[in-house]
Amino acid sequence: MGFIKLNRYADASGRTFDPGEVVAKARAAFSDLKVLPTDQLALGADRAADAASPEHVVRTLRRNQQEYGPAYAFEFDIEGGGRIQGRARRYDVTFHFAVPLTEEWRQRLLTFLQGLGPGRMEHAEESLVKPT
Amino acid sequence: MPVYHGTDEDSARSILANGLDQLAWETAAGMAGPDPKGFSVSDSLDIARDWARWRALERLGDADRGMVLQADPDDLPLYQGQPGHWTDPGERFVRPEDFPNVGSAIFQAVP
Numbered sequence: 001m002g003f004i005k006l007n008r009y010a011d012a013s014g015r016t017f018d019p020g021e022v023v024a025k026a027r028a029a030f031s032d033l034k035v036l037p038t039d040q041l042a043l044g045a046d047r048a049a050d051a052a053s054p055e056h057v058v059r060t061l062r063r064n065q066q067e068y069g070p071a072y073a074f075e076f077d078i079e080g081g082g083r084i085q086g087r088a089r090r091y092d093v094t095f096h097f098a099v100p101l102t103e104e105w106r107q108r109l110l111t112f113l114q115g116l117g118p119g120r121m122e123h124a125e126e127s128l129v130k131p132t
Numbered sequence: 133m134p135v136y137h138g139t140d141e142d143s144a145r146s147i148l149a150n151g152l153d154q155l156a157w158e159t160a161a162g163m164a165g166p167d168p169k170g171f172s173v174s175d176s177l178d179i180a181r182d183w184a185r186w187r188a189l190e191r192l193g194d195a196d197r198g199m200v201l202q203a204d205p206d207d208l209p210l211y212q213g214q215p216g217h218w219t220d221p222g223e224r225f226v227r228p229e230d231f232p233n234v235g236s237a238i239f240q241a242v243p
Contacts, residue, residue: 003158009168040164054182073163124155
C-alpha cells in the first residue's frame with residue numbers, strides 16, 4: 001500500500017491544479033481509465049447532510065469542498081494485477097496503490113505528475129518487511 | 133486542558149499504536165482525500181465526539197464505532213488557522229511534515 005502525490009498546498013507561487021484538466025490528461029496517459037461520476041468532497045458533504053450529522057460537521061465538509069475541491073477520482077488497472085486509484089484536487093494530485101509497484105509503473109506515475117508542472121513530490125509506501 | 137481528535141476506531145487504534153503516519157492518514161481519507169493543512173484537533177470534546185460519529189459512519193458504516201483521542205497540546209507541534217489555512221473555532225492542526233514528531237505515546241483514548 002502506498003501513494004505518490006504532487007502537492008501545491010501552501011505553495012508560495014499560489015499555483016493550483018485544474019482537476020478537470022488533470023483527469024483529461026490522465027485519460028490520455030492511462031488506458032481504460034474510469035472516472036468516478038461525482039466530486040468526492042461534495043459527495044461526502046451530501047452524505048453527512050443526509051445522515052443528519054451535526055450542522056458544524058456539514059459546514060466544515062462544505063467548506064473543504066469549496067476550498068480544496070473539486071475532488072475528481074479515477075482508477076485504472078495495471079498489468080500483472082492490481083489497480084491504481086487517482087485523485088485530482090485544487091492543491092494536489094495523488095495516486096494510491098494497494099500492491100507494490102514495479103519500477104516501470106513507479107516511473108510512469110512520476111513522469112505523469114512531473115508533466116503537470118511544479119510542486120512538492122511526496123510519497124510513502126508500506127514496508128514489505130515487517131519487524132519481528 | 134487537553135485537545136481532542138474524533139475519528140473511526142480503526143484510525144484511532146492506528147494512531148494509538150503508531151502515532152501520526154502520513155500513509156495511514158492518506159489511506160483513511162479515501163477518495164475525497166485528507167485536509168491538506170494537516171491533522172486537526174479541537175479544544176472541544178463535544179465537537180470531537182461529533183466527528184468521531186461521522187467518520188465512523190462514513191468509513192465503517194456504523195456511527196457507534198467512533199473513538200475520541202486526547203493529548204496534551206504541549207506535546208504536539210500545533211498551528212493555528214491563518215489566511216490560507218482556515219480552521220474552525222477551537223481547531224488547531226499538526227502539519228503533515230510534522231507527523232514524524234508525533235509518536236505512539238502522545239495520544240490516549242478518551243473513556
